[in-house]
Amino acid sequence: MKRFAAVLAGALVAGLAFSATAAEKPTLTVYTYASFTSDWGPGPAIKQAFEAECDCRLDFVGLDTSAGILNRLRLEGARARADVVLGLDNNTMAEARDSGLLAPHRVDLGRLALPIAWDDDVFVPFDYGWFAFVYDRTRLAKPPASLAELVAGDASEKILIEDPRTSTPGLGLLLWMRKVYGDGAADAWARLKPRILTVTKGWSEAYGMFLDGEAPLVLSYTTSPAYHAIVEKDERFAAALFAEGHYMQVEVAAMTAGAKQPELARRFLAFVVSPGFQNAIPTGNWMYPVTDIPGGLPDAFAALPRPERTLLIAPGVIAAKRKQWIGDWLEAMSR
Amino acid sequence: MSLRPALLPGALTLGALALVVGGALAALLAAAPPGVATGIRDDAYLGRVVAFTFWQAGLSALLAVGLAVPVARALARRSAFPGREALLRLFGLPLVIPVIVAVLGVVAVYGQNGLVNRALAAAGVATGPYLYGLAGILIAHVFFNMPLATRFLLYAWQAVPGESWRLASQFGMSSAQIFRLIEWPVLRQAIPGVAGLVFLLCFTSFAVVLTLGGGPAATIIEVAIYQALRLDFDLARAVTLALLQLALCAAFVAFGQRFAQPAPSAPTERRAVDRPDLDALAGRIADAAVILAATLYVALPLAAVLYRGLTGPVTRVLGDPTLWQAAARSLSVALSAGLIALVLGWCLLMTSRELRLRMYRKRLAEAVEWGGSLVLVVSPIVLGAGLFVLLLPLADVFEVGLGLVVAVNAVMGLPYVVRLLGPPLMRLAEHHDRLCASLGVAGWNRLRLIDWPALRRPAALAFAVAATLAMGDLGAIALFGTRETATLPLLLYRRMGSYRLDEAAVTALFLVMLCLLLFFVVERGMGGRGER
Numbered sequence: 006m007k008r009f010a011a012v013l014a015g016a017l018v019a020g021l022a023f024s025a026t027a028a029e030k031p032t033l034t035v036y037t038y039a040s041f042t043s044d045w046g047p048g049p050a051i052k053q054a055f056e057a058e059c060d061c062r063l064d065f066v067g068l069d070t071s072a073g074i075l076n077r078l079r080l081e082g083a084r085a086r087a088d089v090v091l092g093l094d095n096n097t098m099a100e101a102r103d104s105g106l107l108a109p110h111r112v113d114l115g116r117l118a119l120p121i122a123w124d125d126d127v128f129v130p131f132d133y134g135w136f137a138f139v140y141d142r143t144r145l146a147k148p149p150a151s152l153a154e155l156v157a158g159d160a161s162e163k164i165l166i167e168d169p170r171t172s173t174p175g176l177g178l179l180l181w182m183r184k185v186y187g188d189g190a191a192d193a194w195a196r197l198k199p200r201i202l203t204v205t206k207g208w209s210e211a212y213g214m215f216l217d218g219e220a221p222l223v224l225s226y227t228t229s230p231a232y233h234a235i236v237e238k239d240e241r242f243a244a245a246l247f248a249e250g251h252y253m254q255v256e257v258a259a260m261t262a263g264a265k266q267p268e269l270a271r272r273f274l275a276f277v278v279s280p281g282f283q284n285a286i287p288t289g290n291w292m293y294p295v296t297d298i299p300g301g302l303p304d305a306f307a308a309l310p311r312p313e314r315t316l317l318i319a320p321g322v323i324a325a326k327r328k329q330w331i332g333d334w335l336e337a338m339s340r
Numbered sequence: 341m342s343l344r345p346a347l348l349p350g351a352l353t354l355g356a357l358a359l360v361v362g363g364a365l366a367a368l369l370a371a372a373p374p375g376v377a378t379g380i381r382d383d384a385y386l387g388r389v390v391a392f393t394f395w396q397a398g399l400s401a402l403l404a405v406g407l408a409v410p411v412a413r414a415l416a417r418r419s420a421f422p423g424r425e426a427l428l429r430l431f432g433l434p435l436v437i438p439v440i441v442a443v444l445g446v447v448a449v450y451g452q453n454g455l456v457n458r459a460l461a462a463a464g465v466a467t468g469p470y471l472y473g474l475a476g477i478l479i480a481h482v483f484f485n486m487p488l489a490t491r492f493l494l495y496a497w498q499a500v501p502g503e504s505w506r507l508a509s510q511f512g513m514s515s516a517q518i519f520r521l522i523e524w525p526v527l528r529q530a531i532p533g534v535a536g537l538v539f540l541l542c543f544t545s546f547a548v549v550l551t552l553g554g555g556p557a558a559t560i561i562e563v564a565i566y567q568a569l570r571l572d573f574d575l576a577r578a579v580t581l582a583l584l585q586l587a588l589c590a591a592f593v594a595f596g597q598r599f600a601q602p603a604p605s606a607p608t609e610r611r612a613v614d615r616p617d618l619d620a621l622a623g624r625i626a627d628a629a630v631i632l633a634a635t636l637y638v639a640l641p642l643a644a645v646l647y648r649g650l651t652g653p654v655t656r657v658l659g660d661p662t663l664w665q666a667a668a669r670s671l672s673v674a675l676s677a678g679l680i681a682l683v684l685g686w687c688l689l690m691t692s693r694e695l696r697l698r699m700y701r702k703r704l705a706e707a708v709e710w711g712g713s714l715v716l717v718v719s720p721i722v723l724g725a726g727l728f729v730l731l732l733p734l735a736d737v738f739e740v741g742l743g744l745v746v747a748v749n750a751v752m753g754l755p756y757v758v759r760l761l762g763p764p765l766m767r768l769a770e771h772h773d774r775l776c777a778s779l780g781v782a783g784w785n786r787l788r789l790i791d792w793p794a795l796r797r798p799a800a801l802a803f804a805v806a807a808t809l810a811m812g813d814l815g816a817i818a819l820f821g822t823r824e825t826a827t828l829p830l831l832l833y834r835r836m837g838s839y840r841l842d843e844a845a846v847t848a849l850f851l852v853m854l855c856l857l858l859f860f861v862v863e864r865g866m867g868g869r870g871e872r
Binding site: 039040043045067072075076079080082084100198203204207208210216217218219232236331332334338339 | 371385388440443444447448451452453469472476546547550551552553554555556557559563566567569570571572573660662725728729732733826830833834835836837838839840841
């Protein structure tokens with residue numbers, strides 16, 4: 006009994022001491038989406054690398070989706086717990102900026118090697134990629150070579166896409182079609198409709214169904230085949246390159262206006278464009294890093310074909326028009 | 341009306357529920373930034389959405405319960421074939437596995453590249469895509485809800501007193517006569533409640549409808565709520581739609597309740613008597629065919645989940661300590677939520693029993709029971725966001741995150757507890773109230789001596805269902821966001837989101853096995869071996 010009491014007391018003291026040292030270190034809280042901070046995402050490596058140099062604690066808070074981050078930020082308003090948000094993208098940037106909840110980063114972005122010019126004062130890009138239709142080479146000999154071919158193609162050759170109301174790639178395709186077809190987008194959707202097997206809630210459902218052989222084409226990213234090549238040593242998968250070009254997603258980070266650790270937050274944003282962060286991106290988030298990384302990209306990444314043209318719609322236009330475009334999409338798809 | 345103490349538990353429970361839901365909605369409205377509110381304007385779209393929501397939920401409930409009646413009847417008639425217990429346990433599974441896993445299981449059987457299509461192709465029959473659209477929604481909803489409805493209805497059969505069967509055999513009743521005179525009156529009492537519950541479940545079945553619905557023509561109100569809250573950040577519209585959904589369901593439930601025809605029950609000898617129509621060969625064959633068909637329908641998608649899990653990287657996933665930490669976390673969430681649901685459900689039922697049997701206020705009693713169930717259709721994302729805003733100034737939401745998950749899941753489990761525990765509780769009261777009154781057995785003694793021994797089996801089932809439901813929860817946990825507190829479903833979902841579909845399949849199998857184990861332990865440990 007005595008020994009038990011002694012052990013208990015010892016544990017208590019040790020626990021108190023531990024929490025005391027933990028409390029002494031400042032904590033940086035970063036909101037991100039769940040797959041970023043999961044054990045298979047880039048989060049753990051980034052946490053380790055940053056904590057090694059900042060003498061602080063980095064706390065990732067994983068929210069369900071990218072849309073969930075902005076939502077959480079707005080729900081919290083001035084009470085925001087986050088110092089940094091990580092995982093918004095070019096398609097939600099304008100709304101995030103207009104919320105007034107974010108602050109300028111003041112980071113030198115000279116190191117960026119993005120395919121597009123970037124001089125935003127609030128958002129620091131951390132990775133990018135292009136939306137694309139991925140297919141299995143052994144099952145589809147002749148993939149569509151353009152969006153036009155996809156739209157006009159054989160209706161018995163099905164595609165799996167995600168819903169723009171609930172999924173980032175889904176919204177990406179909506180904007181892609183809008184960029185290529187302009188006001189004719191609704192008609193193009195109506196022509197594409199017979200080819201669509203189903204419209205899933207999220208990327209996971211669509212991709213899982215694709216891997217199960219439900220449809221030969223799925224809306225994903227040009228970088229998806231690299232996952233299969235590197236992790237599964239499986240070279241079957243490829244992304245169909247479209248002549249019109251591909252819509253791009255740039256994922257961004259920003260610090261909150263109410264950050265409790267503003268210095269640390271800025272330091273983290275500078276870290277975002279450094280090798281310690283960027284190294285973890287290709288085989289962690291399966292996207293392209295925004296800077297050149299030491300040693301270069303993994304072979305499977307370097308071997309991926311890149312779209313010749315990058316398509317983008319200005320964030321401000323998206324913020325103003327998205328609701329109407331989704332309405333048009335609903336109308337065209339429900340016809 | 342004098343204030344009776346037995347009215348208190350239910351009133352407190354309902355009051356607490358109303359306070360939480362009302363508080364959450366009000367908090368969300370208060371948080372709406374000025375100027376963005378559009379409320380409900382685009383009526384044409386919304387009208388279509390409401391119509392489709394009713395249509396698919398109504399059809400799903402009709403099919404699930406319609407099919408459950410013959411299955412439950414066959415199972416009630418054949419009360420002792422080998423594997424019956426295992427089959428009933430299997431029937432508890434579809435509802436508790438995470439929706440995304442079940443959907444992939446359904447796709448593996450009925451999809452383009454599914455078992456059925458491949459079998460048809462091998463037989464030389466060409467088929468087109470048939471799954472995606474209303475058919476897919478119905479197939480999945482029947483898969484989720486028919487087994488549950490079967491288990492509920494089976495209780496109705498078990499309530500038929502032995503004396504009825506003795507009479508049936510004395511009169512030489514045929515199977516059809518038995519159905520009309522003995523079984524139908526019991527069913528009529530049970531069906532509205534079960535169908536109502538299935539309807540409510542299908543009303544908000546977001547992921548199934550989107551993924552198998554084929555396109556945005558299949559949109560339910562919950563999707564519109566998601567869009568308003570998450571994409572457009574139009575909180576006023578989100579709350580308005582959530583209230584609309586609640587009001588529509590309340591109206592529908594009130595309407596459905598008019599068809600409920602309670603049959604009074606009287607004390608019986610409680611001796612098991614075999615029904616007289618068991619020996620006919622045609623009946624035997626028909627029962628076997630029905631049971632076999634239902635088993636195949638439920639087991640095939642589950643077998644696909646099993647197969648995927650077993651052929652995945654089993655040792656790698658099982659060797660991962662985070663899996664076991666998540667399992668421990670999931671178990672504690674499940675047990676706490678299940679226990680709270682059971683206690684709250686019991687509270688509601690104490691009050692509704694008082695109202696129904698001792699004060700003869702039947703409608704009020706039903707309102708109390710359904711009051712607990714309507715929480716099911718308070719949009720979980722609105723409830724979650726509202727609770728978040730409500731708690732924001734009061735507590736560290738991340739510290740209490742898991743507690744919130746328990747609370748939300750306890751409330752979501754409440755309707756099952758009410759449906760499973762309600763009928764036997766009422767019957768027991770009808771049988772024993774007078775005896776207890778004359779002997780002066782009340783309060784704790786009555787619970788210990790009279791209620792518990794008779795109710796421990798349904799109570800165990802209710803607890804097991806509520807607990808396993810909480811174990812499979814993804815909605816609440818994903819919403820509140822966590823630091824490092826992943827539960828099993830969240831772990832599974834994260835693996836899927838990082839291309840690790842093979843590992844996700846193993847995780848899914850592990851989760852299913854854990855649910856089965858929990859079900860088994862609770863039903864055996866808490867329910868005892870029982871008399872039936």
